[in-house]
Amino acid sequence: MSKASSPIKLEGLSKARGKRWDHLELLERIDASGSISAAATAMGMSYKAAWQAVESVNNLSHEPLVIRQPGGSSGGGTSLTEYGRRVVATYRRLEQEWAAVPEAVGRMMDDFDLYYRMNRRFDMQTSARNQFLGTVKAVKIGAVNAEVVVDIGNGAELAAIITNDSVEHLGLEAGSEVHALVKAQWIILAVDTGFKTSARNALAGTVVRCQEGAVNAEVVIELPGGKTIAAIITNESVKTLGLKVGGKATALIKASHIILAVPS
Template sequence: MSESEILLTLKRNQQLFADPRRIALLKQIDKTGSLSQAAKIVGVSYKTAWDAIHEMNQLSLHPLVNSMTGGKGGGGAQLTAYAVRFIQLYDLLTTIQHNAFNILSDDDAPLDNLLAATARLSLQTSARNQLYGTISDVISNTVYSQVIIMLNDQQTVIKVNVTRRSIDRLQLSKNKAVILLIKAPAVAISLTNSLSENSFKATIKQIRQDNIWSELDLSLSDDVVICATKLTQEFQALNLQLNQTVYINIHPENIIIATLV
């Protein structure tokens, strides 16, 4: 299966600022310290390379290349610290473009939610549960606050305790999209409803276990599945079975909120 070629082109003031060839030229200048050598490696004439760097320096907020001296045959050239960071940003944007195109083959990947799409593209965590939702309310106190989130299934509400400083730092407010990260051991399972915060009825959909640990997938709704782990000894004591209805509880302090700011 052939891969799609995605070329990132940046313009400033309606003029070409950066494209793959110009970025390759900058990278070779960084490696060789010579504009003429960089031009040869990239496969363009010295004049084309000089004109390209001159145009980029003119369009950039800060110079990209310093100390270009000499006539035909060139002289020494050195990237500025700003240019090094710009190349890193360009490479990052290129990676994001490729990843974004790849999620077209994932029918479950959301394309109408920037946070959810970004997380699907690149966010990997050790937390087994990664839930998407929108803040419905923020109850603020001087030191500790509570954030109330409606998950994307539009029926499951989860409460999260965070510090007031976290509220301000993450700019958490009503209608903001968030991701909730919950480690599987933080999900408690019982046969009766504890009637505490974040207590939900769930159905056991899958069980995986070994001699030490048991891992369960529990469905809260058609769109929300929570993973929980228990010691196999505890699992056997509860005599849990597939399709059994149980109750899960997640303490509000055992949930991490992530969002775009």
């Protein structure tokens, strides 16, 4: 069966509505205004919700769709990458060509594959604050459990410990595409990694958001390459660690706290 007539791929088109189009409009407005604050205001979204949406699409893409521009005399801003503009244009072209499927799909098959892969990623709904798209680098089978090493891009890796049965059930092997999920409450933050810990994973980056609540705070760290990871810690811990925007921090994650998932 050809790609253009594949019922599995065409099924994704019927789901491309609702929340994903909110993300798409947000990306378009960021591209037009150069400001995530202006884009959020125009859409009636909170600044935090807009940033969470941006962080989500960046983490679920092999390449960043949105980047922060350094400050300066102009105050900096936010913009789409060339890859991000291509993704937005692809979605819009496919929306316009909806009535002409499958003929239109056959004319732009390469971009349809890009569209379909992105669409499937946004179909998954979980309570985990952190979701990373990656590729399985290695699977080490033990007596009961296995260590699965996932490449999440730009030299960053996550090692997860899951059962051998789960490896078989998910069909994991080197080269497989997989989602790594981590709840924000499971992440330990450190500002000095000159000590040994039992955490298998350490992701170092720059604090880009630190929002305190009544008891806890959400701290968002930007990793090299543009992906982000969010942690929930106490306000007291924020003060003890001296965490602030622009400072360096490391997210420590136990391998047993990483959940792996693949599209059904």
